[in-house]
Amino acid sequence: MTSPTAPDRDFVAELLAACAERDRMALRRLFETEGPTLIALARRIVRRADVAEEVVQDAFVQIWRRASSFDPARGSGRGWVYAVVRNRALSHLRDERHVPVDDIELQSYADAQTDVDDAFARLSAESALRRCLARLDAKPRASVLLAHVAGLSHGEIAERLGAPLGTVKTWIRRSLIALKECMT
Amino acid sequence: MSAREDLDVEAGEYALGLFAPEEADALERRLLDDPAFAAAVGRWRERLHDLDRAAEPVEPSPDLWRRIETQLDDAPSRAPARHAAAPGFAARIWNSLTLWRGVGLAGATASVALAVALGAARMDAPRTPVVIAVLLSADSTPGAVVEVFADNSAHVAPIADVQIPSGRALQVWTLPDPQTGPVSIGLMQDNRQARLQPVRLPAPKPRQLYEITLEPATGSPTGRPTGPILFKGYAEPPR
Numbered sequence: 001m002t003s004p005t006a007p008d009r010d011f012v013a014e015l016l017a018a019c020a021e022r023d024r025m026a027l028r029r030l031f032e033t034e035g036p037t038l039i040a041l042a043r044r045i046v047r048r049a050d051v052a053e054e055v056v057q058d059a060f061v062q063i064w065r066r067a068s069s070f071d072p073a074r075g076s077g078r079g080w081v082y083a084v085v086r087n088r089a090l091s092h093l094r095d096e097r098h099v100p101v102d103d104i105e106l107q108s109y110a111d112a113q114t115d116v117d118d119a120f121a122r123l124s125a126e127s128a129l130r131r132c133l134a135r136l137d138a139k140p141r142a143s144v145l146l147a148h149v150a151g152l153s154h155g156e157i158a159e160r161l162g163a164p165l166g167t168v169k170t171w172i173r174r175s176l177i178a179l180k181e182c183m184t
Numbered sequence: 185m186s187a188r189e190d191l192d193v194e195a196g197e198y199a200l201g202l203f204a205p206e207e208a209d210a211l212e213r214r215l216l217d218d219p220a221f222a223a224a225v226g227r228w229r230e231r232l233h234d235l236d237r238a239a240e241p242v243e244p245s246p247d248l249w250r251r252i253e254t255q256l257d258d259a260p261s262r263a264p265a266r267h268a269a270a271p272g273f274a275a276r277i278w279n280s281l282t283l284w285r286g287v288g289l290a291g292a293t294a295s296v297a298l299a300v301a302l303g304a305a306r307m308d309a310p311r312t313p314v315v316i317a318v319l320l321s322a323d324s325t326p327g328a329v330v331e332v333f334a335d336n337s338a339h340v341a342p343i344a345d346v347q348i349p350s351g352r353a354l355q356v357w358t359l360p361d362p363q364t365g366p367v368s369i370g371l372m373q374d375n376r377q378a379r380l381q382p383v384r385l386p387a388p389k390p391r392q393l394y395e396i397t398l399e400p401a402t403g404s405p406t407g408r409p410t411g412p413i414l415f416k417g418y419a420e421p422p423r
Contacts, residue, residue, distance in 0.1 A: 024253070024256065027252075027256070028249065028253075031244075031248075031249055031252065035244050035248070035249075036241030036242055036243060036244065037236070037237065037239055037241045039241075039242040039244055040239035040240055040241055040242045041236050041239045043239075043242060044239060049242070052242070053244065053245060053248055056244070056248070057248060057251050057252050057255070060252045061252060061255045061256065064256050068322065069322060074219075074222050074223060074226045075225075075226030075227070075229055075230060076230060076233075078233065079226065079229040079230050079233055080229075082229070082233065082236045083199075083229055086201060086236070087201070090201045091205070094204075094205050118240070119235050119238050119239065120235075120238075122238040122239075122240065123234055123235065123238050124234070124238075127234045128234075129231060129232065129233075129234040129235065130234065144200070145235070147200040147201065147202055148200050148201070148232055148235055149235060151201055153202065153204075154202060172197065172200070172202070173193050173197075176192065176193050176196035176197070177189060177192070177193065179196075179231065180192055180196070180231070183231050
């Protein structure tokens with residue numbers, strides 16, 4: 001396997017290429033290096049530790065099966081892997097939404113705001129994303145963060161922020177345009 | 185908003201996960217056949233990635249890897265042949281037989297269809313091809329047979345159903361030399377047998393790579409493959 005220290009190489013992309021060639025050690029290496037962050041990412045969305053591990057488990061099986069469809073021309077290996085886990089977590093959330101939540105889940109759902117604040121606070125000072133998010137007004141910024149970090153829908157964000165649905169949609173669209181301009 | 189902004193906003197909303205399941209499904213399909221949308225989504229994932237990285241790592245349960253491993257299948261048919269020399273990363277990507285996306289492929293009934301197509305191709309092509317390539321889809325089902333003659337003209341026989349979106353065409357490529365990259369050998373407006381005119385290239389060699397991608401109707405604007413790879417395979421001389 002190649003060294004992760006070379007900064008200009010996409011180490012995760014190389015692991016994915018090896019996974020496509022059925023190299024289990026490459027998948028294990030990916031699990032060891034990215035697993036802990038991916039579990040944390042899933043947990044912010046699904047809100048439960050056991051479910052977050054199930055999400056990551058399913059995602060790694062998908063990564064193994066679909067590694068050959070990763071196209072380095074369309075983004076980094078890490079971006080692709082994180083998207084697989086995020087999508088898995090989001091579809092779990094969608095599937096589960098019709099199920100009545102218990103008190104513990106309601107409490108953990110309330111914790112989402114803490115996670116969102118935490119995610120922003122933990123962005124490094126050099127992060128362009130941090131600098132550009134900081135330039136947004138508070139509620140539009142919160143909308144983007146609640147969507148990305150906690151996986152909330154437009155409607156849920158509206159409810160959470162006490163704003164009309166249309167307003168939230170506009171906030172997010174304008175925030176996306178501002179972020180894109182700021183980050184290019 | 186400009187069309188460009190619309191595309192970027194839609195891609196951003198998709199990357200944020202804001203679409204309802206049925207809309208998200210439609211957009212997932214769009215990722216496969218709209219390179220501009222796919223690229224825009226990719227850029228959003230990179231822009232937002234710092235937030236993912238900022239999650240405080242959680243130690244996995246001791247048995248999580250074992251749980252994953254028991255679900256893995258090794259499906260050797262999807263594994264490409266390993267190359268003796270270690271090629272550069274870009275070359276490895278090009279060479280990786282499994283690096284494709286199947287788009288709108290109906291199930292190909294593999295061996296029977298293959299035999300029939302080969303037979304048909306032979307009958308109306310009295311010349312002997314220098315090489316023949318059976319191009320496979322992402323799930324390793326045969327998608328097309330390409331026969332290449334000494335003058336680099338070719339006969340292409342699709343053997344799988346492909347839905348070609350309006351305004352798109354199939355473009356056939358080969359890789360005579362990994363250093364110079366893929367070269368187009370012809371464009372097909374529909375998924376029917378076609379003869380491709382001779383192109384000025386060195387005579388095809390064994391193990392030369394051929395592939396078919398989905399491109400704009402007038403062909404790739406860049407001269408290189410830009411759309412999803414439908415079928416891909418190595419050529420061999422007939423025995």
